[in-house]
Amino acid sequence: MASTLDDDELRRELKSFGFCPGPISDSTRKLYLNKLKKLGSENCSKSRFARTQRSHKHGLSSTSSNIASSPQHQTQHSHRHDSLRLRENSASPSHRYRTSSFNQQDSDESDDYEAYSHYGPPAAHANFTSYTKEDLQKRCDSTVKHNVFLDRQLSLALFTCTLVLSAVLIWLVYVKTVGLGQNEDVKNNLKMLPVDCKGKTDTYCRAEEHKVHMQLLSELYSFLAKVAGDFECGNPSELKSKCVSVDDAKSYLAILNRGYTDRFEAALQMVIQSRRDLGIRVVEPGHAPGAVRCLESSQPQMGLVCRFSRAVSTVMSRMFIFVLALGVLWGVLILLRYRWRRLQEEEQAMYELVKRIIGEVRDHYKDWDQGLEPIPYVPIPHVRDSLIPPQNRRRTRRIWDRAVEFLSSNESRIRTETHRIAGEDFLVWRWTQPVELSDSS
Amino acid sequence: MSTTSQKHRNFVAEPMGDKHVTALSGIGEVLGKKLEEQGFDKAYVVLGQFLVLRKDELFIEWLKDICGANSKQASSCYMCLREWCDSFL
Numbered sequence: 001m002a003s004t005l006d007d008d009e010l011r012r013e014l015k016s017f018g019f020c021p022g023p024i025s026d027s028t029r030k031l032y033l034n035k036l037k038k039l040g041s042e043n044c045s046k047s048r049f050a051r052t053q054r055s056h057k058h059g060l061s062s063t064s065s066n067i068a069s070s071p072q073h074q075t076q077h078s079h080r081h082d083s084l085r086l087r088e089n090s091a092s093p094s095h096r097y098r099t100s101s102f103n104q105q106d107s108d109e110s111d112d113y114e115a116y117s118h119y120g121p122p123a124a125h126a127n128f129t130s131y132t133k134e135d136l137q138k139r140c141d142s143t144v145k146h147n148v149f150l151d152r153q154l155s156l157a158l159f160t161c162t163l164v165l166s167a168v169l170i171w172l173v174y175v176k177t178v179g180l181g182q183n184e185d186v187k188n189n190l191k192m193l194p195v196d197c198k199g200k201t202d203t204y205c206r207a208e209e210h211k212v213h214m215q216l217l218s219e220l221y222s223f224l225a226k227v228a229g230d231f232e233c234g235n236p237s238e239l240k241s242k243c244v245s246v247d248d249a250k251s252y253l254a255i256l257n258r259g260y261t262d263r264f265e266a267a268l269q270m271v272i273q274s275r276r277d278l279g280i281r282v283v284e285p286g287h288a289p290g291a292v293r294c295l296e297s298s299q300p301q302m303g304l305v306c307r308f309s310r311a312v313s314t315v316m317s318r319m320f321i322f323v324l325a326l327g328v329l330w331g332v333l334i335l336l337r338y339r340w341r342r343l344q345e346e347e348q349a350m351y352e353l354v355k356r357i358i359g360e361v362r363d364h365y366k367d368w369d370q371g372l373e374p375i376p377y378v379p380i381p382h383v384r385d386s387l388i389p390p391q392n393r394r395r396t397r398r399i400w401d402r403a404v405e406f407l408s409s410n411e412s413r414i415r416t417e418t419h420r421i422a423g424e425d426f427l428v429w430r431w432t433q434p435v436e437l438s439d440s441s
Numbered sequence: 442m443s444t445t446s447q448k449h450r451n452f453v454a455e456p457m458g459d460k461h462v463t464a465l466s467g468i469g470e471v472l473g474k475k476l477e478e479q480g481f482d483k484a485y486v487v488l489g490q491f492l493v494l495r496k497d498e499l500f501i502e503w504l505k506d507i508c509g510a511n512s513k514q515a516s517s518c519y520m521c522l523r524e525w526c527d528s529f530l
Contacts, residue, residue, distance in 0.1 A: 022495040030506070031499050376527060418454065419528070 010036065017043065147340045154333055158326070165322060169315055176311030177304070213267045216253065216260050220267070221280055221297065223252055228300030232310075243283055243294040346399060353396075353403040354411075356387050357429075361414055365431035377430035379421060380404065449517065452484075453524045460484045467510065467517030475508035491522045 005013065007024045010032055014021045017039040021032050227244055230237060246268075253260040271280050281298050302310070316323070364378045384393070384400055393400075408416045413433040419426055449466035457464070462484050463473035481487050494500045500522070504515040 020495070022493045022497075025493070027490065027503070027507075028494060028499075031494070031503050034502070035499060417450075 005033070005036075014039070147344070151337060151340065154336075158329055158333060161329075162326060165319075165326060169319060172315045172319075173308065173311045176314060177307045209263075209266075212259075213263055213270055216257075216263055216267045217271065217280065219256055219260070220249060220253060220295070222301070223249070224280055224295055224297035225299060225301035228297040229302040229306070232300050233302050233306035241296075243296040245294045249295050346402075349396075349399050350402045350406065353387070353399055354406055357383055357403060357407060358411065358414065360387060361429045361431050375419075375421070377417065377419060377428040379419075379426035379428050380416075381426070383429065445520075446517070449521050449524075452521050453528060456529055457484045457488065457525065462487055465518050466521035467514035469514075472508045472510055472514065479507055481507075487518075488522060488525075491519075491526075496523060496526060 007029070010024060010029075011021055013036050014032060017036075019035065019039060021035070022028065024032055224244060231241065250261060250264050253264060268282065272282055277298070281296050283294050283296060360383050361378060364373060365376060367373045368376045388396055388400070407414055407429070413431060415430045415432050417428050417430055419428050421428075446466055448464070452460075452464055452466055460483070461473070462468055462476050462481055463470065465484055465487060468476065476482070476487065481490070490503065491500050494503060498519065501512070501515040501519050504510050504518055505512070510518070
């Protein structure tokens with residue numbers, strides 16, 4: 001039936017379905033005849049389709065919104081088609097694509113369902129944006145989590161190290177201050193029992209004599225220790241050395257007890273001959289002129305404060321390396337934390353910029369669609385200049401470059417191309433997604 | 442991400458001038474020869490047919506009919522010409 005139509009009738013028939021054919025020539029006639037057949041069968045199925053789909057208000061609004069973004073009744077569908085067809089002259093590919101694909105897909109019911117689901121629930125888009133936002137957030141969060149974990153581990157480790165080290169230091173200081181009973185040995189050697197036993201040489205007397213010598217020595221010991229302690233701890237009496245000359249020692253002991261003077265030499269001999277450590281050292285005169293034989297204490301007696309400060313300084317000087325290393329590690333940790341925070345901030349800024357860029361490119365495409373813009377793509381520098389005010393451009397160059405890189409590799413709806421605009425080559429962004437998918441209306 | 446071929450990108454990047462029909466995306470040696478036999482030896486002749494069909498998707502069917510291209514090749518050629526028109530027409 002259709003094959004007997006001549007060109008004018010064919011044209012009229014096609015127009016009645018809202019389809020505007022081009023010149024009907026030898027090459028195109030067969031095509032238009034097929035098209036007419038398709039439109040005819042589609043019209044029948046569409047009325048069937050309308051009845052089944054009437055219950056789905058959602059489907060109605062979505063399919064009609066694809067055409068003119070306003071709710072329509074199904075019967076007006078073909079007329080809308082018509083007016084849209086006339087708009088083809090504006091050369092908007094999206095509309096033509098939509099309607100033509102709709103025509104193709106309306107040939108049978110199963111395809112209609114496909115179209116409906118394809119232009120599907122607009123609510124999905126809201127989820128989509130929130131998903132991408134969440135996705136970005138999650139991407140952001142995962143890096144944050146990673147950093148926080150590492151951060152926490154490192155600071156915990158360093159903290160324990162510091163605690164352990166300080167405990168060790170305190171213990172060492174205590175040990176040095178109090179001592180560990182080194183004096184006991186010497187003290188035991190010096191017991192006191194005053195007995196007069198001059199001249200006699202029996203064992204008892206010798207023992208008594210020994211005791212007196214010990215007593216003498218203990219006095220001498222404490223005197224020498226005090227002198228040594230004064231000398232070590234700030235030297236208030238400005239002694240030249242902690243070594244006390246024999247004469248000075250003798251005179252001191254004489255002050256304490258007259259009886260000591262006789263026994264002094266004997267006691268000294270005992271000290272020299274003794275193998276045990278009595279805490280008194282006899283320093284023989286060296287070869288320097290004017291040096292005298294002197295005595296000095298091997299265990300200076302110092303005040304608590306003095307001992308404590310000496311202990312601290314000794315321990316610190318010995319443990320200097322460890323303390324330094326710990327300090328350096330803390331410094332490194334603080335630097336790392338600062339760096340991580342900076343990186344995070346930069347990433348946030350980059351994702352924010354990426355979102356704005358996507359919005360800008362999409363808006364540009366929408367404007368072009370409506371005929372407000374002459375070209376469907378927008379040069380990258382122009383986007384940058386419209387998003388970032390001049391005073392920030394130099395500052396945010398790094399973030400911008402990262403955003404551009406992210407877009408070219410991770411955004412599928414924007415395509416990067418090179419085009420010549422007004423004689424100059426530009427890298428441009430073109431929005432490639434059909435607009436209705438991104439509309440959240 | 443872009444799924445256009447290098448051929449497509451090459452074609453839409455500049456005016457087609459006197460390019461052979463095989464420069465079109467989707468048209469290889471075999472299809473090119475068949476189109477030549479039908480008189481479509483240059484890309485601009487195919488463009489002519491595309492424009493006569495008002496840049497409609499009927500072009501795809503026409504192409505399939507005239508040289509036996511499959512859907513993918515014909516769609517590719519259609520997209521290529523359409524984009525070219527967007528940029529240069």
